[in-house]
Amino acid sequence: MKIKDRNPGVGRREFPSNLNLVPFIDLFSTIIIFLIITAVFDRLATLEINLATENASSITVPTPDLKKIEAVRKVTIRKDSMVLFDSGRVQTIKKESTVNDEGEEVTEFNYELVGQFMAEARQRDPEGKNIVVFSDDKAIYADLVKVLDFALSESFTDLVVTGNQ
Amino acid sequence: MGVIIPGYHIKSEYDLEEMRFKLRGLGKQRALSQELTLTSMIDMFAVIIIFLIQTFSASGELVFVHKDITLPDASHGQLIEERAPIITVMADRIIIEGTAADSNQDIEDKVEETDWKLPLMQQKLNEYRQFWETYNPGTKFPGEVYIQADKELDFLYLKRVLFTLVKLEFTSIKLATRGDPDPKIYTKEKEELSN
Numbered sequence: 001m002k003i004k005d006r007n008p009g010v011g012r013r014e015f016p017s018n019l020n021l022v023p024f025i026d027l028f029s030t031i032i033i034f035l036i037i038t039a040v041f042d043r044l045a046t047l048e049i050n051l052a053t054e055n056a057s058s059i060t061v062p063t064p065d066l067k068k069i070e071a072v073r074k075v076t077i078r079k080d081s082m083v084l085f086d087s088g089r090v091q092t093i094k095k096e097s098t099v100n101d102e103g104e105e106v107t108e109f110n111y112e113l114v115g116q117f118m119a120e121a122r123q124r125d126p127e128g129k130n131i132v133v134f135s136d137d138k139a140i141y142a143d144l145v146k147v148l149d150f151a152l153s154e155s156f157t158d159l160v161v162t163g164n165q
Numbered sequence: 166m167g168v169i170i171p172g173y174h175i176k177s178e179y180d181l182e183e184m185r186f187k188l189r190g191l192g193k194q195r196a197l198s199q200e201l202t203l204t205s206m207i208d209m210f211a212v213i214i215i216f217l218i219q220t221f222s223a224s225g226e227l228v229f230v231h232k233d234i235t236l237p238d239a240s241h242g243q244l245i246e247e248r249a250p251i252i253t254v255m256a257d258r259i260i261i262e263g264t265a266a267d268s269n270q271d272i273e274d275k276v277e278e279t280d281w282k283l284p285l286m287q288q289k290l291n292e293y294r295q296f297w298e299t300y301n302p303g304t305k306f307p308g309e310v311y312i313q314a315d316k317e318l319d320f321l322y323l324k325r326v327l328f329t330l331v332k333l334e335f336t337s338i339k340l341a342t343r344g345d346p347d348p349k350i351y352t353k354e355k356e357e358l359s360n
Binding site: 021024025028029032035036038040041045048049050051077138139140141142144146148149153161163 | 203221243311316319320346
């Protein structure tokens with residue numbers, strides 16, 4: 001049904017039916033350019049470590065700032081094996097050949113076992129903070145970082161790194 | 166015989182019949198101007214902006230990674246908030262703040278503790294410490310330092326640097342890693358310390 005206009009042509013203004021998108025696109029383009037220039041795609045973080053004065057095999061010389069830590073939990077990293085120690089419980093992990101996501105064959109530790117060890121250590125000592133990580137000269141840096149990362153995942157925030165002299 | 170005006174007679178092998186029809190002014194006339202559909206473009210812009218805002222870091226990059234180094238991955242690291250000297254440890258040399266400090270060659274032969282001295286590194290770090298203490302009188306030197314090394318590097322190379330750092334009382338040592346920081350762990354730690 002057609003509605004009859006009572007006063008045709010009186011008091012009627014024509015509004016633009018379309019939204020003006022030009023300034024909108026200009027603004028978007030400027031924001032995109034700014035964000036692309038300032039973008040940081042490679043995110044970095046740090047792992048804070050302490051150095052021990054625990055015994056003679058420590059890599060460090062004693063200084064007043066360093067604290068003595070009793071090693072309840074200790075991880076020894078070597079090039080091809082890793083020994084995990086927690087309150088008398090000892091577990092040895094050896095490097096295994098596996099195929100990574102890219103289909104390449106790599107030799108690495110089974111870090112799931114390290115994760116399990118840390119979780120059990122946390123259950124045994126809910127308040128514990130420290131963990132001593134002894135690294136052999138030939139140990140790979142990535143393995144050390146991975147162990148520290150797993151320790152942090154269970155909130156062992158006091159990470160003590162030592163090595164042989 | 167009268168003159169006959171020739172009609173359309175050129176016909177190529179690939180005759181575009183429709184085009185010929187149009188050129189003669191026949192057929193339907195289409196409007197030349199058409200509006201561009203902007204909706205999809207704005208949708209795409211919005212998605213890009215959301216992604217870029219998520220990856221935006223207001224603090225900028227405080228640690229620059231050396232081009233020959235691949236940092237190890239870690240998912241429970243700490244956010245880099247403050248500026249400190251960056252020590253790059255490589256198999257052949259040690260770099261502090263982008264300038265070569267000492268050589269790491271023949272490290273296997275350097276078994277004695279006295280062989281481990283890194284005189285250039287010591288000098289540079291002492292200079293930094295003096296500079297810091299001049300601008301922060303009465304404040305305890307935090308001894309903060311960042312270490313970056315390739316993920317495949319042997320610990321031996323790092324050990325030499327750590328040895329020197331502790332001798333110089335740089336005890337707040339932070340290992341640079343790749344990955345998003347995990348603020349939960351350290352927030353909990355800070356709360357406990359404040360309590």
